[in-house]
Amino acid sequence: ACQHRLWPEIDKVVQQQVAMARMGIGECGSGWQLFAEDGEMKMYRREEELDGMVVDPLKAVHVVKGITGHEVCHYFFTPQYRYDWETTLEQMNVLETISDDTLMFMQTHKRIWPASQRDVVFWSHIRKLPNEKDRDGPDIWTVVNNSTEHPDYPANNGKCVRIFLKVCLMCQTRVDPPKDGTPLSRENVSCKITYCSVVNPGGWAPASVLRAVYKREYPKFLKRFTAYIINQTKNKPIMF
Numbered sequence: 001a002c003q004h005r006l007w008p009e010i011d012k013v014v015q016q017q018v019a020m021a022r023m024g025i026g027e028c029g030s031g032w033q034l035f036a037e038d039g040e041m042k043m044y045r046r047e048e049e050l051d052g053m054v055v056d057p058l059k060a061v062h063v064v065k066g067i068t069g070h071e072v073c074h075y076f077f078t079p080q081y082r083y084d085w086e087t088t089l090e091q092m093n094v095l096e097t098i099s100d101d102t103l104m105f106m107q108t109h110k111r112i113w114p115a116s117q118r119d120v121v122f123w124s125h126i127r128k129l130p131n132e133k134d135r136d137g138p139d140i141w142t143v144v145n146n147s148t149e150h151p152d153y154p155a156n157n158g159k160c161v162r163i164f165l166k167v168c169l170m171c172q173t174r175v176d177p178p179k180d181g182t183p184l185s186r187e188n189v190s191c192k193i194t195y196c197s198v199v200n201p202g203g204w205a206p207a208s209v210l211r212a213v214y215k216r217e218y219p220k221f222l223k224r225f226t227a228y229i230i231n232q233t234k235n236k237p238i239m240f
């Protein structure tokens with residue numbers, strides 16, 4: 001991955017996104033509104049517009065028992081599982097395998113009435129980060145998805161409006177070893193998930209429609225995604 005033309009951008013964006021994800025809601029600047037809550041899952045957004053278009057940053061935090069950060073990032077990054085958990089996905093193509101930790105995707109998402117259908121081209125990078133707070137604790141895993149251009153897929157040349165997104169999924173595993181020295185099992189692990197996204201919907205879409213879509217779709221996405229990982233991993237060895 002080091003020699004690829006996108007590498008400098010990838011490294012910069014990943015460092016930036018991880019720093020943002022690590023900040024708590026309080027530190028992240030004011031204006032965050034809690035707009036959805038379900039058990040351990042809390043979803044915040046900031047209302048922001050760019051040229052009259054809604055580009056609300058979203059930050060979700062969740063704690064899920066029985067899975068690890070590596071597993072969450074593995075199922076988020078790996079293309080073959082995406083149709084199982086990405087509710088609004090219509091078409092997904094891997095445009096380039098830049099390296100074993102970096103792919104480029106083209107996706108079209110189902111049309112959401114009354115807005116026109118959207119598509120997106122982005123690079124996706126998975127990375128393990130040292131756990132600065134606790135040296136011998138489990139590593140942090142992250143996946144960063146960032147819109148990019150691809151010569152074969154110019155924006156807005158077909159039926160879809162091209163959207164632009166920056167997404168960071170950052171996961172911190174927690175291990176609570178069993179008291180009685182029995183071997184570690186899934187009851188002793190949990191994962192703190194932070195999901196940050198900024199989506200520019202591309203062409204104009206009514207603010208009310210966009211905010212209704214996000215309010216409905218994001219909680220659904222995170223619940224379905226985490227339930228999917230629990231189901232996929234329950235009889236498999238723990239991936240640290």
Ligand SMILES: CCCCCc1ccc(-c2ccc(S(=O)(=O)CCO)cc2)cc1/C=C\c1ccccn1
Pocket residue numbers: 086088107109112115116118120145163165167197199201205209210213214217218221
């Ligand atoms: C009028 C509707 C405009 C918005 C449509 C839209 C834009 C972006 C995206 C989207 C959301 C998450 C990612 S990802 O995190 O990178 C994972 C890989 O797929 C990529 C794309 C989706 C959707 C459409 C609906 C929607 C909105 C939230 C959540 C889920 N679906």
